[in-house]
Structures are given as structure tokens and as C-alpha cells.
Amino acid sequence: MISNTTTPRGELKTHTVLIVGGGAAGISVAASIHKRDRNLDIAIIEPATRHHYQPGWTMVGGGVFRPEVTSKAMSEVMPSFVSWYQKGVTAVNQDIHQVELDDGSSIGYEALVLAPGLELNWGGIEGLETALGSNGVTSNYREGMASYTWDMVQNLKRGRALFTQPPMPIKCAGAPQKAMYLSSDYWLRHGVLNDLDVQFHNAGAVLFGVPDYVPALEAYIEKYGIDVNFQSTLVAVNGPARTAVFRSNDGDGNSQEREVEFDMLHAVPPQRAPRFIRESALANEGGWLDLEDDTLRHKTYPDIFGLGDVSGTGNAKTAAAVRKQAPVVAENLIASLRNQPLRAAYLGYGSCPLTVENGKIVLAEFGYGGVLQPSFPRWINDGTKATRAAWWLKAKQLPALYWHGMLKGHEWLASPAVRSPKD
The missing domain is CATH 3.50.50.60 (FAD/NAD(P)-binding domain)
Known part of the structure; x- marks a missing residue:
């Protein structure tokens, strides 16, 4: 059950899977992991009291959505199967498998998922x-x-x-x-x-x-x-x-x-990435989380995975990218815990519904290197043209799919690609 977990000083609490971040990426990947193995001990570190559907803010600014439909109490969306630490993170001590919290305590892990989002500077x-x-x-x-x-x-x-x-x-x-x-x-x-x-x-x-x-x-x-x-x-x-x-x-x-x-x-x-990422050994030269493009495992630390806006991979930083990334991290993390090969691959998918007018959208869907990756029927996404069907999807369907689908581990059109055995 959900708990605002506190750990007494001097006592190190350890979880099998520890997730940093309770935004779209953190909660989605928790749900995907739990869907595959309901016996895993999972915890999430997230200090916020509200969870925001950020893709909706553009629609609020255009007079399409009401502000209240883009936000819920964090307690409403935090999965019931996780331990919730309502704290901030100050450091990842990857060499000893611990995450340091802003109250001075630490939490141990067997596998770590970093999904803290990014920082607006x-x-x-x-x-x-x-x-x-x-x-x-x-x-x-x-x-x-x-x-x-x-x-x-x-x-x-x-x-x-x-x-x-x-x-x-x-x-x-x-x-x-x-x-x-x-x-x-x-x-x-x-x-x-x-x-x-x-x-x-x-x-x-x-x-x-x-x-x-x-x-x-x-x-x-x-x-x-x-x-x-x-x-x-x-x-x-x-x-x-x-x-x-x-x-x-x-x-x-x-x-x-x-x-x-x-x-x-x-x-x-x-x-930019949060300080505890960008000023650490976990970051690449640009200050972002240094991940393998396909497996989303850290390039140096094999028990660390990442997804979402903090990632240093070359994909667009969108909620649609998270929808494709979460199943990949879930499958590969579980394989890693079982000492099995990592077979799930992320191909860089991202989607950007470009609202070019009230009632029409150019639905950009693409992966690494700008390769087009259409996932919707042509009547919804007619190549590179603005369509009313894409607007209907963005304005009427995606918010519900986010709250009731993606955050619940329903992986609609999100099956991972399969890595080649030689990879």
C-alpha cells in the first residue's frame, strides 16, 4: 500500500527496485515492472504533492482545457503497490547502491531507475x-x-x-x-x-x-x-x-x-538535468543521464536504468517517448535482476502533436535520426499533414489514456522492439 515512508536514522532501508521520480516516467515504469512481476519490492522517491499532465498546459494556454483537468493529487496516482518516499534526492551513491535523500537519510537498492525529469532553468x-x-x-x-x-x-x-x-x-x-x-x-x-x-x-x-x-x-x-x-x-x-x-x-x-x-x-x-545527475559520474558530456540508446541501461553502471526527460539519448523529450520507454526499461530491468540477456530495445520513438490551429494538428511521430515512426492509422495521422482526427486524439483521447492507461501499465501501441542476439 502507499506509504509516506520514513526511515529511522542509522537504519538503511533497501528495496529491490528503487525509482527516482513520480512523474509520467517514474509511475509508468513502476506500473510496467509490476505488471511483469507482481512480487518485486518497488519504491518511488517523489517529493511533490501534485502530479501534472503537462501536455495539457499548451491546451490551457489556448483556451481548450480547463487548468484543473491537468492536475491530480500525487496520492491519487501513486501506485498502491509501491512504497512512497515523499522526499527529494540530493545524491546517487552508485558505488554502494544507495540514494541519498534531502533529510540526510539513504535508501539502498538492487536496481535503480532514474526518472527525475529535467530542471527548468x-x-x-x-x-x-x-x-x-x-x-x-x-x-x-x-x-x-x-x-x-x-x-x-x-x-x-x-x-x-x-x-x-x-x-x-x-x-x-x-x-x-x-x-x-x-x-x-x-x-x-x-x-x-x-x-x-x-x-x-x-x-x-x-x-x-x-x-x-x-x-x-x-x-x-x-x-x-x-x-x-x-x-x-x-x-x-x-x-x-x-x-x-x-x-x-x-x-x-x-x-x-x-x-x-x-x-x-x-x-x-x-x-537541464537535475544537479544530482548533471554534476555526477552518471552524466554524459552534456550533463544528461548517460544511457545506452536501445536498452536504456546506464553505460557504466549495469544496475541503473533511466527514462524520461533526464535521459541523454537522442530522442524527443515527450510523454509519448515515455510510453515507449517504460516497457523497455521494465523488461530489461527484470532480465538484469535474473541475470538474463537484455532483449528489449527502444528505437527513439517520440511524438509531438503540433497544434497548428484550434481543430487541427500535425502529429509528428519519429525516432532516432528523425526516422518517421507512424503508429496510428492513416485517418488519424495522415503523414505530415494537419488533420482534425489528430486534434480529436490530442484533445479528447490522450488525457484519459494518460491518467487511466499509461500510468496504470496499459501499454497500448508500446510493445518493445527486440534486440538482435548479437547486440
Whole structure:
């Protein structure tokens, strides 16, 4: 049963499987492991009291979802079969198979799953955090802030609206654009778009990382008359003055900064792995969890697995990726405990439902290297085109599938690939 577990000082509690993180990745993988072996002793470390369906925040910012449908008490979604430590993690002591908690205690493990998510580095943009929530500065990436986005969209009749995207990697790489498209669609439908200067400032050099989907997105850029600025990174915000500073880079490596006035700014912060990962031996050169691309086992420590946004694998950081990763980790972790070969493989699947207008979505599904990996029937996902069926899936079906399917270990369209015996 669920327990807010505490461990007396001096007494080391040990679990067969210890999972760090109670978000989409942590709870999904716990359910997948339990589904395969109901006798395993599983524990989850998660300090939060609320669990959020983060893909819904873009829809809140577009006036489609109510905020309350994107959140539940953590106690409602935490599996009944796990021991729950409602603490934060300060360190992983992988050489002695222990995780250190923020109260100074430690928990031992036989197998460890790291799924703590990532950290939104609001401080990486000067002035942004203090500016949020007033003077037109908003972000759908901030808990509770999507409602302010929607208020701004409805009230803005003229002026300049800026939408930004930081350097990769970030969670749901399409989300910065989704906010821009839904906002522009609203302004178009209400006859004010011609009085607005909509700008997209992307730190990257392309509109989307998978070329097959770019033409459909470019069509909507043209439809809404959006001014796209590539290699333009938001570095500072002055809320009261309603100004943003962008650093632009040219092809020769030269950079310059320019100040842009705004009436609305939807800002996305740079993102990184939590400190106890990025400043440890568990991280790769970029500071992310150093995992094998296919097995999702750590490259150095064979009793550690990982999934979700903290992963250093080259897939998109989305809930859809977690849906495919959880069964792979479950099968390989159990095989590892039984001293058997690891046969389940993750092929880098990720899905990004790009909400290009209210009622249509370009459903991007792809794996490692940008290889398309369609998993839905063509009437739902018609290649690289915007469809109403994909909107129906995103708006009407995916939230229920998340709460009642994925978090419960129901692995719909998520069977792992099989590794070659020579791997």
C-alpha cells in the first residue's frame, strides 16, 4: 500500500527496485515492472504533492482545457503497490547502491531507475522569473501560468507578440510553436491578427528538427504572417519596460544583442538535468543521464536504468517517448535482476502533436535520426499533414489514456522492439 515512508536514522532501508521520480516516467515504469512481476519490492522517491499532465498546459494556454483537468493529487496516482518516499534526492551513491535523500537519510537498492525529469532553468534568462505573470510576460512551461497566457491572448488586440524557443534539448520541442499557432489562430478568427506583429525567436537554425514536417509548419507560418528569427536566443527580460533582449548569431560565429519591445512575451527557459545527475559520474558530456540508446541501461553502471526527460539519448523529450520507454526499461530491468540477456530495445520513438490551429494538428511521430515512426492509422495521422482526427486524439483521447492507461501499465501501441542476439 502507499506509504509516506520514513526511515529511522542509522537504519538503511533497501528495496529491490528503487525509482527516482513520480512523474509520467517514474509511475509508468513502476506500473510496467509490476505488471511483469507482481512480487518485486518497488519504491518511488517523489517529493511533490501534485502530479501534472503537462501536455495539457499548451491546451490551457489556448483556451481548450480547463487548468484543473491537468492536475491530480500525487496520492491519487501513486501506485498502491509501491512504497512512497515523499522526499527529494540530493545524491546517487552508485558505488554502494544507495540514494541519498534531502533529510540526510539513504535508501539502498538492487536496481535503480532514474526518472527525475529535467530542471527548468528560469535563472538562465536574466529577469525572466521575476517578470512572469505580469506586464504580458508568460510561459506555458510554468505551473499555473498557462491561464495567464490565455488571458493575454484574449485581451491583446494590437501590438507585438513574441514567442521564444531556447537551445535544445528541451521537453516537448514543439510546445513553443504550439503556443504561437494557437494564439495566432485565435487572433485570426477574431479579426485582430492584421494589427499584431507576431515574431518567433528560435535559438536553433531550423523550424523543426525533422524535415518531413517543416513544409506543413511553414504553411501556417505564412498563413499567420509570423516573422521567424533563427539563431535568436532570449537572454534578458525587463517586464515593466516590456522589452526583451535577444542574442543573434551569424554563420561566422559572430554575435550581437538587440532589444525588442513587446506587448506579450511567451518565453521558454533553457533546460537541464537535475544537479544530482548533471554534476555526477552518471552524466554524459552534456550533463544528461548517460544511457545506452536501445536498452536504456546506464553505460557504466549495469544496475541503473533511466527514462524520461533526464535521459541523454537522442530522442524527443515527450510523454509519448515515455510510453515507449517504460516497457523497455521494465523488461530489461527484470532480465538484469535474473541475470538474463537484455532483449528489449527502444528505437527513439517520440511524438509531438503540433497544434497548428484550434481543430487541427500535425502529429509528428519519429525516432532516432528523425526516422518517421507512424503508429496510428492513416485517418488519424495522415503523414505530415494537419488533420482534425489528430486534434480529436490530442484533445479528447490522450488525457484519459494518460491518467487511466499509461500510468496504470496499459501499454497500448508500446510493445518493445527486440534486440538482435548479437547486440
